[in-house]
Amino acid sequence: MKALRFHAAKDLRVEEIDAPAAPGPGQVAVKNRYVGICGTDLHEYAHGPIFIPTEPHPYTGVSGVQILGHEFGGTVTAVGEGVTNVKVGDRVAIQPLIGPRTGEYFGERGWLNLSPVLGLVGLSWNWGGMAEASVLNDYNVYKIPETLSDEEAALVEPTAVTVYACDRAGVKAGDSVLITGAGPIGILALLTARAFGATKLFVSDMNETRLKLAQEIVPGVIAVNPMKDDLVKVVQANTQDNLGCDIAIECVGNDKALQSCLDAVRKQGTIVATGVHPGVGKLNFFDVTFKDVTVKGSWCYPAHSWPRVMDLIASGAIPSKKVVTKKITLDDAVAEGFEALLDPAGTQLKILIDLEA
Known part of the structure; x- marks a missing residue:
C-alpha cells in the first residue's frame, strides 16, 4: 500500500509498503479516508525528529521511520478478538493518544494526554493516517454519528484541542x-x-x-x-x-x-x-x-472527549469543516500540503489529504 513516511527533517517520502497484518486482540483495522496535516506534522517535517522517537518509545516500542498523520478517520475493515466498540463497516474517527489505561494514575481516569509514557498514532506508533490503512487499539477508534461526514471525522482531533x-x-x-x-x-x-x-x-x-x-x-x-x-x-x-x-x-x-x-x-x-x-x-x-x-x-485533550466533540461538530454547534481550504492527494502531499502550509504567505488553513483520490 501507499504511505507518506518521515525519514528526517525535509525528508518525507511517498512509498509502497506492506499493508498491515490482521488486527490482534483488542485491535482494529481501518481503511483510512481523510487525514489532516497538523502543525505538529509541519514541525516534524521542518525541524524533526521532535516527538518522533529516535530510541524505542517507552510504551509503544516504536522508533525511526514513521508514517505521519494523527487527524484522521476511515472505515473499519476488520476487528481483533475482544473488540466490541466497533464492527466491520463502521465509519470511525481516530483518537490518537496511546498509553496505559490501568495501573497508571492518569490513564485510569482517561487522561492519557498527561501520561508520562504518552504515545501518539502518527508520531510514535507503527501506523498513521497518511497511509491507505492502519491498525489501531480499540480505544483509539470511535464510531461516528451518521450525520458526521468523512471529512469532519478527520477534524474531530483538532477540534478536541x-x-x-x-x-x-x-x-x-x-x-x-x-x-x-x-x-x-x-x-x-x-x-x-x-x-x-x-x-x-x-x-x-x-x-x-x-x-x-x-x-x-x-x-x-x-x-x-x-x-x-x-x-x-x-x-x-x-x-x-x-x-x-x-x-x-x-x-x-x-x-x-x-x-x-x-x-x-x-x-x-x-x-x-x-x-x-x-x-x-x-x-x-x-x-x-x-x-x-x-x-x-492546555495539552491535547482527555481521551474520553471524542463522543462530545463529535456531537458538537455533527450538530453544527462547531462547524469545523469551514477551516478546510484545500484537499489534495497523497502523492501531492509534500509539495501541495506541507510546503504550502509552511509558505510565509499563508494562503491555506487546513489541508486534508484524500486517501481515495
Whole structure:
C-alpha cells in the first residue's frame, strides 16, 4: 500500500509498503479516508525528529521511520478478538493518544494526554493516517454519528484541542475572548468559543490573508494585525469599561503572542497557552501578579472527549469543516500540503489529504 513516511527533517517520502497484518486482540483495522496535516506534522517535517522517537518509545516500542498523520478517520475493515466498540463497516474517527489505561494514575481516569509514557498514532506508533490503512487499539477508534461526514471525522482531533482549551479557560455565555493566532487551531478556537457562548471575539495575527479568512469563517470577529494596530487598545475599546477581554487563548507557540494575551486580558482574567513553546519562554510575571490573572496550560485533550466533540461538530454547534481550504492527494502531499502550509504567505488553513483520490 501507499504511505507518506518521515525519514528526517525535509525528508518525507511517498512509498509502497506492506499493508498491515490482521488486527490482534483488542485491535482494529481501518481503511483510512481523510487525514489532516497538523502543525505538529509541519514541525516534524521542518525541524524533526521532535516527538518522533529516535530510541524505542517507552510504551509503544516504536522508533525511526514513521508514517505521519494523527487527524484522521476511515472505515473499519476488520476487528481483533475482544473488540466490541466497533464492527466491520463502521465509519470511525481516530483518537490518537496511546498509553496505559490501568495501573497508571492518569490513564485510569482517561487522561492519557498527561501520561508520562504518552504515545501518539502518527508520531510514535507503527501506523498513521497518511497511509491507505492502519491498525489501531480499540480505544483509539470511535464510531461516528451518521450525520458526521468523512471529512469532519478527520477534524474531530483538532477540534478536541480547542474544546479542551475552552474548557480550561472556562469560556461561558457572554464572555469576551481573544485568540492569538489565526491558523486552523486559532479559528477552530474562535468557533468553539462562540459555541460555548462567547459574544465578543477577537483574533490577532500578522497574516492579513488569515485574518480575512477568520472574518469570513467567524462573522463578527474583530481581527487585529498587531503590526499595524495596537491590539491592547482595540480589545479595551471593545470591552466593558475598557477593561480588556475576560479570556485570552494563545494558539501560536510564540512568546510575544502569549505576552499579548497577558497585556490584553482584564484583571482577574484567564490566559490559556495552547501553542507548544520551544524552550524556556518569557512572560511578565509582575503583570501576572499585579493583574491577579490565572495562567493555564492546555495539552491535547482527555481521551474520553471524542463522543462530545463529535456531537458538537455533527450538530453544527462547531462547524469545523469551514477551516478546510484545500484537499489534495497523497502523492501531492509534500509539495501541495506541507510546503504550502509552511509558505510565509499563508494562503491555506487546513489541508486534508484524500486517501481515495
